[in-house]
Amino acid sequence: MSVLTTSSSSRTLKIGVVGFGPFGQFLAKTMIKQGHILQATSRSDHSQLCHHLGISFFREEREFIEADNDVILICTSILSLSQVLNNLPLHFLKRPTLIAEVLSVKEHPRNVLLQVVPEDMDLLCTHPMFGPESGKNGWQDLTFVYDKVRIRDEATCSSFLHIFQSEGCKMLEMSCEEHDKIAARSQFLTHTIGRTLSEMEIESTSMNTKGFETLVQLKESSVSDSFDLFSGLFIYNRFAMKELQNLELALEKVKQKLQQKMEEQSSNESKL
Amino acid sequence: MSVLTTSSSSRTLKIGVVGFGPFGQFLAKTMIKQGHILQATSRSDHSQLCHHLGISFFREEREFIEADNDVILICTSILSLSQVLNNLPLHFLKRPTLIAEVLSVKEHPRNVLLQVVPEDMDLLCTHPMFGPESGKNGWQDLTFVYDKVRIRDEATCSSFLHIFQSEGCKMLEMSCEEHDKIAARSQFLTHTIGRTLSEMEIESTSMNTKGFETLVQLKESSVSDSFDLFSGLFIYNRFAMKELQNLELALEKVKQKLQQKMEEQSSNESKL
Ligand SMILES: NC(=O)c1ccc[n+]([C@@H]2O[C@H](COP(=O)([O-])OP(=O)(O)OC[C@H]3O[C@@H](n4cnc5c(N)ncnc54)[C@H](OP(=O)(O)O)[C@@H]3O)[C@@H](O)[C@H]2O)c1
Ligand SMILES: NC(=O)c1ccc[n+]([C@@H]2O[C@H](COP(=O)([O-])OP(=O)(O)OC[C@H]3O[C@@H](n4cnc5c(N)ncnc54)[C@H](OP(=O)(O)O)[C@@H]3O)[C@@H](O)[C@H]2O)c1
Numbered sequence: 406m407s408v409l410t411t412s413s414s415s416r417t418l419k420i421g422v423v424g425f426g427p428f429g430q431f432l433a434k435t436m437i438k439q440g441h442i443l444q445a446t447s448r449s450d451h452s453q454l455c456h457h458l459g460i461s462f463f464r465e466e467r468e469f470i471e472a473d474n475d476v477i478l479i480c481t482s483i484l485s486l487s488q489v490l491n492n493l494p495l496h497f498l499k500r501p502t503l504i505a506e507v508l509s510v511k512e513h514p515r516n517v518l519l520q521v522v523p524e525d526m527d528l529l530c531t532h533p534m535f536g537p538e539s540g541k542n543g544w545q546d547l548t549f550v551y552d553k554v555r556i557r558d559e560a561t562c563s564s565f566l567h568i569f570q571s572e573g574c575k576m577l578e579m580s581c582e583e584h585d586k587i588a589a590r591s592q593f594l595t596h597t598i599g600r601t602l603s604e605m606e607i608e609s610t611s612m613n614t615k616g617f618e619t620l621v622q623l624k625e626s627s628v629s630d631s632f633d634l635f636s637g638l639f640i641y642n643r644f645a646m647k648e649l650q651n652l653e654l655a656l657e658k659v660k661q662k663l664q665q666k667m668e669e670q671s672s673n674e675s676k677l
Numbered sequence: 678m679s680v681l682t683t684s685s686s687s688r689t690l691k692i693g694v695v696g697f698g699p700f701g702q703f704l705a706k707t708m709i710k711q712g713h714i715l716q717a718t719s720r721s722d723h724s725q726l727c728h729h730l731g732i733s734f735f736r737e738e739r740e741f742i743e744a745d746n747d748v749i750l751i752c753t754s755i756l757s758l759s760q761v762l763n764n765l766p767l768h769f770l771k772r773p774t775l776i777a778e779v780l781s782v783k784e785h786p787r788n789v790l791l792q793v794v795p796e797d798m799d800l801l802c803t804h805p806m807f808g809p810e811s812g813k814n815g816w817q818d819l820t821f822v823y824d825k826v827r828i829r830d831e832a833t834c835s836s837f838l839h840i841f842q843s844e845g846c847k848m849l850e851m852s853c854e855e856h857d858k859i860a861a862r863s864q865f866l867t868h869t870i871g872r873t874l875s876e877m878e879i880e881s882t883s884m885n886t887k888g889f890e891t892l893v894q895l896k897e898s899s900v901s902d903s904f905d906l907f908s909g910l911f912i913y914n915r916f917a918m919k920e921l922q923n924l925e926l927a928l929e930k931v932k933q934k935l936q937q938k939m940e941e942q943s944s945n946e947s948k949l
Contacts, residue, residue, distance in 0.1 A: 484942055539887040548884045577884055587882050594879070595888040597931060598870060604927035607866070610859045612820045612849055615811040616867040616898060619891045626888060636938040649932060655876035656928065659869060660921060666908040670756055 415567035416560070417441055421474035423489065424481030425451040425462070427631075428507065431537045432480065433460060435544070436568060444472050448485075470497045476565055479506035479514070483637025486514055490521045498526065503561045505529040509592065509634065511581035513641035515554055528554040529562055530581055533569065534592070538626045545573035552581050589644035594652060596635050599627020687839035688832075689713055693746035695761065696753030697723040697734070699903075700779065703809045704752065705732060707816070708840060716744055720757075742769045748837055751778035751786070755909025758786055762793045770798065775833045777801040781864065781906065783853035785913040787826055800826040801834055802853055805841065806864070810898045817845035824853050861916035866924060868907050871899020 418441045422429045425447040433443050443460040445451065446469040455462035463469035470477075470493065481489045486508065495504075504522050506529075508514045515530045522528060533540075534548040549569040556562045570576050602624040609621050627635070639645045690713045694701045697719040705715050715732040717723065718741040727734035735741035742749075742765065749770075753761045758780065767776075776798050780786045787802045794800060805812075806820040821841040828834045842848050874896040881893050899907070911917045 487946065534884050534886050547887075550884050579884075584884070587884060590879065591882050591884070591889040592886050594877075595886060595892055597928075598892065599888065600931045601924065601927045604930050605866075605923050607862065610863050612806050612822055612851070612856070612859055612863070614806050614864050614867060615819075616871065616895055617863040619895060620867055620870065623888055623891060632934075632938070636935055636942075639935045640939045640942055649935075651877050652873065653928065653932075655873045656869075656925065658876050659872045660925075662904075663908055663911045663921075666904075667912045670908075670912055674759065 415564045415571070418475045418561070418564055418568075419444070419473065420476045420478055420565075421445070421469060421472065422460075423447070423469075423477060423479045423493065424485075425449075425455065426480065426482070427537055429478075429480035430454070431540070432478070432507065432533070433458065435572065439568060439571070441568070444469065444474060447481075448489075466492065467494050467497055470494050471499065473499065474502060475561055476503045476505055479504070479508070481508075482631070482633045483508050483510055483513065483641050484633050487517055490517055495521065495523055495526070498523070501525050501527065501558060503527045503529060503556075503558065503565060505531060505565060507531050507533055509638055510588070510641045511550075511552065511584040512643065515552065515581045518554070527556050527558055527562065529556065529565065530554050532584060532588075533574070536630065538629055543572065544569065547574055548577055549574040550577045550579050550584050552579060552584070554581075585642045586644050588638070589642050589648045593638045593642060593645045594648055595623065596627050596630070596638060597649060597652060599623045600635060603628050687836045687843070690747045690833070690836055690840075691716070691745060692748045692750055692837075693717070693741060693744065694732075695719070695741075695749060695751045695765065696757075697721075697727065698752065698754070699809055701750075701752035702726070702730075703812070704750070704779065704805070705730065707844065711840060711843070713840070716741065716746060719753075720761075738764065739766050739769055742766050743771065745771065746774060747833055748775045748777055751776070751780070753780075754903070754905045755780050755782055755785065755913050756905050759789055762789055767793065767795060767798070770795070773797050773799065773830060775799045775801060775828075775830065775837060777803060777837060779803050779805055781910055782860070782913045783822075783824065783856040784915065787824070787853045791826070799828050799830055799834065801828065801837065802826050804856060804860075805846070808902065810901055815844065816841065819846055820849055821846040822849045822851050822856050824851060824856070826853075857914045858916050860910070861914050861920045865910045865914060865917045866920055867895065868899050868902070868910060869921060869924060871895045872907060875900050 420436060420441055420443050422433055422445040425445045437443055445455055445460050446463045446466055452462040504526050506514045509532055511530050518528050531551040540547060602620055692708060692713055692715050694705055694717040697717045709715055717727055717732050718735045718738055724734040776794050778786045781804060783802050790800050803823040812819055874892055
């Protein structure tokens with residue numbers, strides 16, 4: 406794991422986004438602001454929004470692939486990754502291209518990409534640790550994790566990383582495995598608690614403590630991401646199940662401690 | 678439930694604190710800053726700290742009771758309340774006095790006080806919804822809940838409430854029952870999640886999301902309160918057990934939804 410501090414060279418990139426959902430759109434806006442040229446394809450028809458943003462939208466995947474991108478950026482849901490990649494006619498790429506992705510789990514897309522992407526294409530696995538909510542006021546000091554899985558064209562890779570670096574992101578190079586281990590104990594856990602609070606239907610009260618207020622916010626930001634995203638964090642991170650069990654166990658232990666204290670207290674009271 | 682907005686008259690009070698632990702000390706500092714005269718008694722010997730703060734500390738409870746307080750303010754732990762009150766020789770009070778308390782549960786102290794406090798003493802049950810951590814930068818906009826259980830001397834009660842009102846607290850009059858219902862679903866829930874995260878030994882990582890950062894803070898502030906306080910929230914709030922069960926059920930439901938999605942996903946993948 407290392408933090409990238411040296412500023413790297415950068416050039417304007419032609420970036421083809423695959424999956425123009427909430428997160429793809431969120432990233433695209435900053436990339437356009439920086440002067441990059443964007444193209445997109447997606448399951449649903451986002452052509453109107455793309456037109457509005459100055460992005461060429463392709464309904465035909467083959468045309469998209471042949472549209473001469475420097476980078477193909479996979480922003481599709483975790484659950485649909487295999488299907489999307491299997492349908493993408495990558496063998497029509499006319500020249501070596503950087504295939505990058507931003508999924509919130511890392512071992513799974515790395516494994517799928519290594520299987521389906523032609524050998525002469527470079528591979529970069531990344532995870533911007535922020536989204537439309539937490540990054541709405543800019544990306545300064547937010548973490549960007551990446552793993553250079555197969556990079557030969559360092560210049561293109563470095564220009565792509567520069568997009569995040571120049572916005573002030575904390576750049577963190579890390580193996581996909583290490584990412585998934587840590588993310589299961591932090592991001593997945595956070596989403597699980599947010600979803601649990603939502604299941605309980607907790608609401609802001611007239612007498613919130615500061616701590617409770619942060620839980621209400623957590624609940625709201627968790628449900629603003631799709632359930633597909635949350636379940637992707639679980640299904641495609643092999644460390645997540647264990648952390649879910651750890652959470653259940655820890656809650657059980659807390660409950661036991663409370664019950665034990667209750668028994669002690671009632672035996673003390675009966676002695677009074 | 679009503680919010681007090683009119684500014685009330687106030688005078689300097691002689692306040693006798695029973696239980697000079699973390700929260701009693703925290704309150705005392707602001708009361709002294711405001712010019713009130715403080716006295717204290719406690720199980721442990723806090724005479725040095727009291728001397729330093731300009732507070733008379735009494736080891737003898739009878740002397741404390743006879744030291745002519747306008748208000749006796751109970752700041753002892755929830756678990757020790759019955760014992761502390763049963764040992765306090767309140768019948769030696771020389772004149773009508775306001776007995777106030779700040780416990781984080783409300784029905785229990787109200788019931789105990791109604792049993793042990795002589796009929797000619799006034800009773801005010803309160804809960805400042807903040808503590809040494811959340812209130813360290815002042816009490817502005819923090820909530821102060823109270824129930825005027827038995828008040829005849831309105832002037833003294835109002836002077837006492839003015840302590841919190843003048844610091845900018847949001848003053849919220851509410852029945853003890855209503856308080857406990859809401860607190861079980863907010864404050865107790867917050868502490869339970871904080872303690873659970875502590876049981877899991879979660880720690881800040883190199884790639885925290887903003888949401889996870891708030892959980893790390895929650896964990897830290899939960900364990901900065903005593904386990905006696907946390908277990909008091911559970912044992913002496915009759916609504917807490919139900920909310921603990923709701924939390925467990927909600928987590929179980931989230932787990933089931935994840936498992937169901939996982940099965941769907943694996944049947945989809947096998948069709949690919
Ligand atoms: N949101 C965040 O805060 C965040 C942060 C970092 C990383 N990410 C990652 O970014 C990716 C996108 O996230 P998101 O927030 O936009 O929501 P998401 O629900 O994870 O993904 C939505 C995207 O996936 C596509 N999609 C879903 N099911 C599909 C299917 N069966 N076939 C083809 N395409 C399908 C959608 O296409 P259409 O729109 O065309 O229907 C849309 O582009 C995810 O991998 C997520 O883990 C998200
Ligand atoms: N901390 C907060 O944020 C907060 C906020 C609002 C309300 N409150 C309420 O304020 C009260 C005090 O809270 P705290 O934070 O100071 O911690 P606590 O652990 O709830 O209570 C500590 C106090 O209780 C006394 N005590 C404990 N066991 C005793 C026993 N067996 N016999 C006699 N006295 C005993 C301690 O006396 P010694 O110090 O003399 O040993 C100390 O004064 C609690 O009722 C709590 O619910 C706390």
